[in-house]
Amino acid sequence: MSPLVAGLVQVGILVAALAVVYRPLGDYMARVFTTKGHLKAEKAIYRFARIDPRAEQKWSTYAYGVLGFSFVGIVFLYVIQRVQSVLPFNFDRGNVPEGMSFNTAISFVTNTNWQSYVPEAVMGHTVQMIGLTVQNFVSAAVGLAVAIALVRGFVRSQTDRLGNFWVDLVRGAIRILLPLAFIAAIVLIITGVTMSLKSGVDVDGQTIANAPVAGQEAIKELGTNGGGVLNANSAHPFENPNEWSNLIEIFLLLVIPVALTRTFGQLVGNKKQGYVLLGVMGVIWSAMLTVIWVAEANGLRPLEGKELRFGISGSALFANSTTGTSTGAINSLHDSFTGLGGGGTLLNMLFGEMTPGGVGTGLYSVLVMAIIAMFLAGLMVGRTPEYLGKKLGRKEVTAAAVSILAMPTVLLIGAGIAAILPSTQGALNNPGEHGLSEILYAYASASNNNGSAFAGITVTNDWFQSSLGLCMLFGRFIPIIAVLALAGSLAAQKKVPVTAGTLPTTGPLFATLLTGSIVLVAALTFVPALALGPIAEALL
Amino acid sequence: MDNFLKQSWAGLRILLALTVLLGVLYPLSVWGVSRIPGLHANAEATDTSLVAVTREGDKYFVPRPSAATLPASGGSNKGELNEDYTKVIAERRTEIAQREGVPESQVPQDAVTASASGLDPHISPEYAALQVPRVARASGLPVEKVRELVAANTHGTFTTTVNVTALNRAIDSAG
DSSP states (O other): OOHHHHHHHHHHHHHHHHHHHHHHHHHHHHHHTTOOOOOHHHHHHHHHHTOOTTOOBOHHHHHHHHHHHHHHHHHHHHHHHHTGGGSSSOTTOOOOOHHHHHHHHHHHHTTOOOOOSOHHHHOOHHIIIIIIIHHHHHHHHHHHHHHHHHHHHHHOOSOSOOBOHHHHHHHIIIIIIHHHHHHHHHHHHHHTOOOOSSSEEEETTEEEEOOSHHHHHHHHHHTTOOOOSSTTGGGSTTTSOSHHHHHHHHHHHHHHHHHHHHHHHHHTTOHHHHHHHHHHHHHHHHHHHHHHHHHHHTOSSTTTTBOTTTHHHHHHHHHHHHHHTTOOOOSBOGGGSOHHHHHHHHHHHHTTSTTTTSTTHHHHHHHHHHHHHHHHHHHHHTSOOEETTEEOOHHHHHHHHHHHHHHHHHHHHHHHHHHHOHHHHHHOSSOHHHHHHHHHHHHHHHHTTOOOOOTTSOOOSHHHHHHHHHHHHHHHHHHHHHHHHHHHHHHHSOOOOOOTTSOOSSSHHHHHHHHHHHHHHHHHHHHHHHIIIIIHHHHO | OHHHHHHHHHHHHHHHHHIIIIIIIHHHHHHHHHTSTTSOOOTTOOOGGGSOOOOOSTTSOOOOOOOOBTTBOOOOOOOTTOHHHHHHHHHHHHHHHHHHTSOGGGSOHHHHSOOSSSOOOEEOHHHHHHHHHHHHHHHOOOHHHHHHHHHHTEEOSSSOEEEHHHHHHHHHHHO
């Protein structure tokens, strides 16, 4: 097979596999969040937590739930890292330093999974399992819950109740993520991914670190988390041993965000509303794949930072999907990509992670962008905009704008300060434009909760640990609070009837508007910064 | 604030319950399943040909350059326009051309670039072919035999690659 054909076959298999599970998984997820009954395990958890699962919450209580749960998650994760030396399976990897523990705790709770640490040298198996693996599950479940709450805002009318956060969280974790991750882990083991409680294995006299990889690998991709069990992440032969495991991992990181558009269509009672979102995501994903793939295939040294078993197409496909989904796992080093290819992975994040975005986060982000698009369309024709039968007034548009603007604000402030700090020079791995790209990429990754890196940059000093930690926090929770406020305000409204003047949101006109808004918002915000980094590099 | 504390308290209990389920029972069940004989049995990385090992001596095939400093896996993270690194690559090319006795233009890309993990066990069929004469000479094996061994360790559905770790073991057993 020529490389082009081989690449296209891989894309074909991936898309076909996604198409097969799209309906059943999307419909199943819709049922999970609408059925009344509780599983025995769920009832036990609610009893233990002293929660009444029938009690519906206002948007503010729902938001306090998200914040409270994330807060205790961060504290718990921080503490177990700081006392690692007394935990079993630590292999003399001692207590994790303060700055690193702080950064890592925020990183995994915000679904970013940015890694300022070298797992093989720093994290023992206990922290990996009871800390990092758990947050891989629950941070994804939080995203899912917030997305469902926003959809309820559209579906419900004249109520101040959005559902029960604890029920949504527990159901997302137990009924969706857990069974899928378990199956995925077994499939990955069959392809050759390792699953060991030992610290390493001897290969012809050389010790290669090992870990309980498969279990974490499965949820790392499925929950669009991305934190490697080993330093080289999905480029490591133990995490991703061959072309088939590679394709499976790409499938896993895309499957829930993609199928959620079906869930959305089901819940709002019009599947076309979901298909149009999927179409927009698919168009941008395909366009970006083409850019990255072509750029990498024509690079000066295309194999630097790539594993031969994945080839250029298998690396480009992974890179595009991991940055388009806020996953941030890597199977090749984006830092060694061409100016255009690396710039493409950066731009994927700057779109705000909605092509198709992370688990839940992708859906709520694209819905917020849809509100912005309808608002722009309303301005053009001079009508109060509507979306899914709800009027988009001052409150709704303000909340949407806050949600959209949080990421660029913290990103540009953080990257701007980092660029002028004298200590940053020593942290960079490459000179010139590419050095600036390393800084931009780091803050884009943190603020968008992606977690991948132009990994040459050394981010272990106090400035990077704390500023990137704050970017992850604000990039995660400002949009979440805004989205829940938006949901509350939508749910309180009456449904407005469809009239001749209503712009249909299932057709190509809306799709074009939405695509244009995604591209335009990113372009207007980031072109100046991109011009100095990847664009300059691509033109040199 | 009261509401935040109340929700955090509930959150802590939920987190503890889910930690038992997702952080203990889940990984241990997956570990248990990985012990089932015949599933693939690579859980303990017994298939060590997954990672590259540098072997001393001219009778062995040479894997790709590695930028990893073990135990940490990883790559160079050098950008395409990094001139210092361009020099490193040029030096590697000269060195390989001399080692194999071929013009520099014949040295393939994978021979001079570092992989992402630093553990990539594979090389391209071109790089393997380049090394065959030297390996045959140093190992005393006939060129045909070495080519056969290379072919036996060449795999891949989408990308055809030669596994150096497995190939060098085959050289050992043949010699």
